[in-house]
Amino acid sequence: MDLTALEQLLAAYKRDELEPREAARRISELHFEDIGYARVDHSRSTRQGFPEVVFGAGKTREQVVGIVERLVEKSPNVLVTHTDEGTFGEVRNVITEAEWHETARLIRIHRDKTERGVGEIAVVTAGTSDIPVAEEAALTAEAMGNRVKRVWDVGVAGIHRVLAERSLLQSARVAIVVAGMEGALPSVVGGLVSVPVIAVPTSIGYGASFGGVAALLGMLNSCASNVTVVNIDNGFGAGFVASLINRKWARITD
Amino acid sequence: MDLTALEQLLAAYKRDELEPREAARRISELHFEDIGYARVDHSRSTRQGFPEVVFGAGKTREQVVGIVERLVEKSPNVLVTHTDEGTFGEVRNVITEAEWHETARLIRIHRDKTERGVGEIAVVTAGTSDIPVAEEAALTAEAMGNRVKRVWDVGVAGIHRVLAERSLLQSARVAIVVAGMEGALPSVVGGLVSVPVIAVPTSIGYGASFGGVAALLGMLNSCASNVTVVNIDNGFGAGFVASLINRKWARITD
Amino acid sequence: MDLTALEQLLAAYKRDELEPREAARRISELHFEDIGYARVDHSRSTRQGFPEVVFGAGKTREQVVGIVERLVEKSPNVLVTHTDEGTFGEVRNVITEAEWHETARLIRIHRDKTERGVGEIAVVTAGTSDIPVAEEAALTAEAMGNRVKRVWDVGVAGIHRVLAERSLLQSARVAIVVAGMEGALPSVVGGLVSVPVIAVPTSIGYGASFGGVAALLGMLNSCASNVTVVNIDNGFGAGFVASLINRKWARITD
Amino acid sequence: MDLTALEQLLAAYKRDELEPREAARRISELHFEDIGYARVDHSRSTRQGFPEVVFGAGKTREQVVGIVERLVEKSPNVLVTHTDEGTFGEVRNVITEAEWHETARLIRIHRDKTERGVGEIAVVTAGTSDIPVAEEAALTAEAMGNRVKRVWDVGVAGIHRVLAERSLLQSARVAIVVAGMEGALPSVVGGLVSVPVIAVPTSIGYGASFGGVAALLGMLNSCASNVTVVNIDNGFGAGFVASLINRKWARITD
Amino acid sequence: MDLTALEQLLAAYKRDELEPREAARRISELHFEDIGYARVDHSRSTRQGFPEVVFGAGKTREQVVGIVERLVEKSPNVLVTHTDEGTFGEVRNVITEAEWHETARLIRIHRDKTERGVGEIAVVTAGTSDIPVAEEAALTAEAMGNRVKRVWDVGVAGIHRVLAERSLLQSARVAIVVAGMEGALPSVVGGLVSVPVIAVPTSIGYGASFGGVAALLGMLNSCASNVTVVNIDNGFGAGFVASLINRKWARITD
């Protein structure tokens, strides 16, 4: 929120130049910008390193470009997830720093590279096919100022593969574990480390995997106590929460 | 099937004392015994060591006793699953060798103890709460002439527990792995051994375990290639199939 | 793991007094204690303030008491969840410090009260009926050395109730949000704070709540990026992960 | 129904020119017109401002045009939902007033613009991607003689956005709230207003949104008492019922 | 909200006796009363005839009595749903006007009987077994100042039964239709009337009715455009919304 604007509003209210109702409304509106098809939310402090994020699916290219244009004015880092290369082309026309990440199908504008984490974030996959979702998590965590360690293809059917990475995993502040099919890897990683594990089910599999439901249920029922779960294929959410966990923290005193 | 009776029937047919239709019907009926509420199936050769099995749920005590009485005439070993101690009391009144297994809630008549397997059957559980189902499997396998190794409470959240049993598992001819919650243990065991793994989901868990569905789906989607699955809580079925796998085999030439 | 014992084992191995295979097995077994029906896991360092936890459902009272007896020898704090007052009575016979928490149906042994968190953990419920699950989370977090703020009955249908607690929520290091029915509160709290939110669906509701499934799905699909989810009614897991997030962290260098 | 035709039929019956059976049949048939593949229903009084509506999916273009031709003879306003621009082209060939609404994928013939409501209908979306369904609702409500206020993109993760529209919402006679993902917005709006809220789940989302099921369940379990629900993506139904609620009402005395 | 208290707060703020933050908090708290296990919501204007409602399931008797005691101070009419006769006994000890409705399992305090509706509300059931849910709807609507017409047991398999009530249904301002099993009655009623129909699925049925899911899905997919749906067995919600629809309406000008 623009603090100067807020102070001016409050002063005007005290001088009786504004009715209480009108004052309240104007204060609320400082938080976002209404561009017709969207209310672009500016209330999260971008000084803390949160990237602004646009969920690309179900929006027209014009809408994505319009929203990104507003965001880059106030935020150095911006992500567009669930998008395509054509949209990237139009975004790059207006913001030349935009990068295209084919594997994750994600546009990233990454101008502020300040490091903000206390440790590292491990991003782990059970299989090769889970990499796109894991990359979405890793790219998000990097855009939020974190160092990321990638560990691909260490699923439980060859348990020695994940055991070989035990010390890497144990040195991370938080682990993101991405798995489809039976989704068992988070439980095993959860047993190896003493930090939070964020489990991401993927839609990889066939038949009774039901588009990721089998993996999701497996993770929700994990016998490891340090596992929490996000939506199927939600690499972005996992990267976002992992960044909040890893963030140097000080009580917000106001 | 009673071979003498069969030969007499065939002879009578050749002598034209029986119409073809009548002959066919009588032959069919040699296979089972109709006692009104049940057709007791005698066609499986009891000489091979198959126990006769009664599924106790949904039958009255009188029906269970009646069926068991018919079975013990032809089969040395009999199991009653999904039953209770009261039914056991009535069964023991007529067959004194009957044993009651409280943990598995199973009645066993185990008179023929011939060993019939080529190796051992490992029965493994993820947790303490899975033991009742695992015992049903183990008791069945023993009744079918197998040596059984029991390995309890080695779930994946403490992966070192199952690794410590690696050599025991690797020396078995077949492994039965019983797990509730996320059902991940069969995949890990499947990666450790090179023999068939029979996965048994249990209804242990709460919330999104949905009475064993989470474990069932996890097992069906196992990334280990040597895993097959039976119904939720079906310890008996797992013990039965494991016994067939372990059985000394010779092509049936007639 | 008992480090002295480990060093002795390694020394013996170097002196060729132990075969490699035997050495590996003995090392593995240092991690847990096999008491027949359970392998009590001692590998998690209790010096870090992790309580040992027993999932009470599906175990006999004797089993619970037996496991707790082993745990209290090595761990100052122990929890038994999903249990009943009768079991508590038997546990208290052997460990007099045991406390009974009726609302959460949980036994707690809480001897080490060292504070280990960097901030506070907010535990929030949507309704009065969600309090038992929330208490399980709060009691767990306290047993792991955290200060907890409880905020009950601030569900979204009266949005002013949660808004009135905004500053309390914003000052926490992590928030646990417990809700049944439509499970919407975590999204709203997620929008108000910039720390991780752990959402706990409860089985409160009727009809199309399907025992907590509606709340679970709502939380998994949260439009707030900082929300992760645990199993239905899993207050313990939420309290455990929140404690790991709140913990003062230093890279484990060995 | 054509009242003159009805009177003639009844008179004929009283003169014994018609058997009772034949009279009943003819009366019934006054209600609709059978054009082979459809029975076009004319029994709803079009004088009350109900548009006739054609569900376009699963019908051939010829069928849609044929049905619309019959409808426009008796009804000034007609809607075709779930259709495409090609069908619109053929409809416009025969009815030049037809309008194409790309966002809602809906054909509208809107010749009678009489105002029939007592207040306004607010149509609200949680996100930009929900607009197509919301537009279907808004266009329907307008075709039925209502003033509509559109409020887009005020989802619960940024709760200040919907609070900023509080007075607009509170002044409406009825609110339609359209949301995908977790579907939490209707509960929040329901708590802010004291009029009926019609919740419309959308299929927006991915993974565990299951094509709108998560939103649907959330809305059915709303903790706000003034929420009712229609089918996933059913903007038309919501607009229709909202119009009936907003309609100036007088007891039908015959 | 207590307007005098609010004015005093605002005056104090203007006199600089209150910090803005403190002022905002106190204003928020005027809306509800915190009694520990519940935040009793007083913000809905009771002058409009809304009863206060307590969902009894999952609350202790002491909690129900405590909440009711707070509510009756400010609201003449109070409902407790999903409760039992024992709780009623304790409620009547403190509020002698409390009535017990066995069929609906509902406590009602009905002191203000002002009529507030513009027309009548029809409450209709498909079968005899659906009456308890329908009574919950009817009792709620009466407590909110409406005249109610009850029509029991007119399910679609004997279509003449509902046709015989056609004129009664057509004269109502809104219809509540309660049905289990296939839930087809709302569609038929929806075709007979030109006012909103609120469909209430019930858990009556067996087998593939899945506790009301079959009826719920049937109602959500109704081919009648004027049908909206509430949760399975949610008679209260249906009665509440029907009352809002039937209410004499005037734009809220502040």
Add this chain to the structure above:
Amino acid sequence: MDLTALEQLLAAYKRDELEPREAARRISELHFEDIGYARVDHSRSTRQGFPEVVFGAGKTREQVVGIVERLVEKSPNVLVTHTDEGTFGEVRNVITEAEWHETARLIRIHRDKTERGVGEIAVVTAGTSDIPVAEEAALTAEAMGNRVKRVWDVGVAGIHRVLAERSLLQSARVAIVVAGMEGALPSVVGGLVSVPVIAVPTSIGYGASFGGVAALLGMLNSCASNVTVVNIDNGFGAGFVASLINRKWARITD
């Protein structure tokens, strides 16, 4: 319908003693009798041998007795399904011919024993535990004037058992096949006979049988073309339809 009463009504209408609206209403009401909690349907011709049927679940004993008292005045045969022995006791107090069938939990009043079928109805079960549902079907079919052949416990795992009954099955006019678990028997019987097969899934089974869903789905997907399905455990419905199929048929000319 009482034809004399109908003629009197029509005559009065022709004499202008009745308004058309009133006449229509009275005619409709001839079809059923309103006893408050139920509209007892008398419109089905009892002369054709249809028994009147009361679904007992969810009705009080008083309601069941009240409805049965009305029915026995007009119908010689009456069934009460899904009931208990206590209700039977009260029914027998007023109708001494009432019979109690413990296995099917069904009350039957069977006074008219006219034979009405062209052939026999075969009722077949897969297992002993399916007999209660099958008995409900058989008792219904008998009450509707059919000869019934019962064939119990011929499930597909011992295929010779059903093959032994091939000629009995092939001589029936219609077959009812009752099975739980995987529900495969109807497909096999369907392949053996050239008459309609009515498949009845039962809730017998455990785990992934999901209360009969597995059997239901199996039957709906039967590869035999002559199979139709009724609800889980709906023996009554199967017996009813089988009776209609077996009935001597003549075109109804009025």
Add this chain to the structure above:
Amino acid sequence: MDLTALEQLLAAYKRDELEPREAARRISELHFEDIGYARVDHSRSTRQGFPEVVFGAGKTREQVVGIVERLVEKSPNVLVTHTDEGTFGEVRNVITEAEWHETARLIRIHRDKTERGVGEIAVVTAGTSDIPVAEEAALTAEAMGNRVKRVWDVGVAGIHRVLAERSLLQSARVAIVVAGMEGALPSVVGGLVSVPVIAVPTSIGYGASFGGVAALLGMLNSCASNVTVVNIDNGFGAGFVASLINRKWARITD
């Protein structure tokens, strides 16, 4: 089965020219013809007017043509369902009488037009979009020697449309009712007629219709006793069973 061939086999067996095992195998093989990818089943007597039916989906065009070529040698009438116009082209190359039915996507060879039914079969749809499935039923029934009455678009939201066809429906020997969305029409028709009703759910609908599941569940839970159900979109099965019900019946005496 070819009776001459059978007699020769039996004679050879009696002359001891065939071993019993060999005799049994040869007899079995008389029932079908093995063409590699399929075993064409000839055991159903084509003299009774059963058409042979090929399920086209999942088979190559060559397979369909190959199977049809075998069938037309023994059966005058053949159907291919779930197929396409390209396959029809290839079938017509070899069988010139083949007809293509675009609406039902079905190939029909209809050379034997003997009438075999005792009455008529009514085929009814709820909507225009349900016609393709209904046509599949009607074309099947005609191919099996029945007169069919088609009644399109009489869904329950305009109940007068189906009431207008009451006498047509009541004069049929059996009714097939095809409906998507809520699937309520079979219950209404079931209440109007006293013959069997075969309900066919269709996948018409959207959102919570779940591809026909809502209609399927509605039909399975029908409150009309004379309704049985076939699989979603299974018009063929409905037409087949209806034909068996309508068939002139004589006990098969051998």
Add this chain to the structure above:
Amino acid sequence: MDLTALEQLLAAYKRDELEPREAARRISELHFEDIGYARVDHSRSTRQGFPEVVFGAGKTREQVVGIVERLVEKSPNVLVTHTDEGTFGEVRNVITEAEWHETARLIRIHRDKTERGVGEIAVVTAGTSDIPVAEEAALTAEAMGNRVKRVWDVGVAGIHRVLAERSLLQSARVAIVVAGMEGALPSVVGGLVSVPVIAVPTSIGYGASFGGVAALLGMLNSCASNVTVVNIDNGFGAGFVASLINRKWARITD
């Protein structure tokens, strides 16, 4: 694992040239080869005749070729499942022995044709459309050194077809039974043979087959005790386990 490399590592460790941590890591890495996007697992002894298998879906062509190139260096037989002809083209460019199996959509490199089974494996389908999945099973079993008997199109609706193959089935060491729709064939085969039956549900069917769920549930609930189940369409897994069962077995003594 390369034993020479292992011995060298252990020797180096004993000479204190390696830290214990480093030694452990290197040993682990002997088991697999890290090629960036995949960890190619070499720990399974290829001398036993296990083919290496690549799940092709979700991998790029470059990834498949890269993994296959690594595998063929160590393993004579390799399978790629769930792939396409274009990928085959690129694989054949580097490994000329590669074969393309169109029906099963599988690439096979089959250089070692040693026979390793004790008996034969029967692969059976219910219908023609199930052949692709069955071929995947058969090709896998052959690649693992087994003789395979194929039995196509013997589904239960024509029970004589499977009975005609009884002796072939009874002579196999293990049977794989592949079926869609209701999935009943494994139960029937299970009753005919006394060896393990591996049931493979297929996604063949429509409507309430739910992509193979109906078949899967049928098989899990099989009343035959010797049936285990793999995932929908998982022909590979069935072939793999069947090969392990059929394998000549000797206790692994190290």
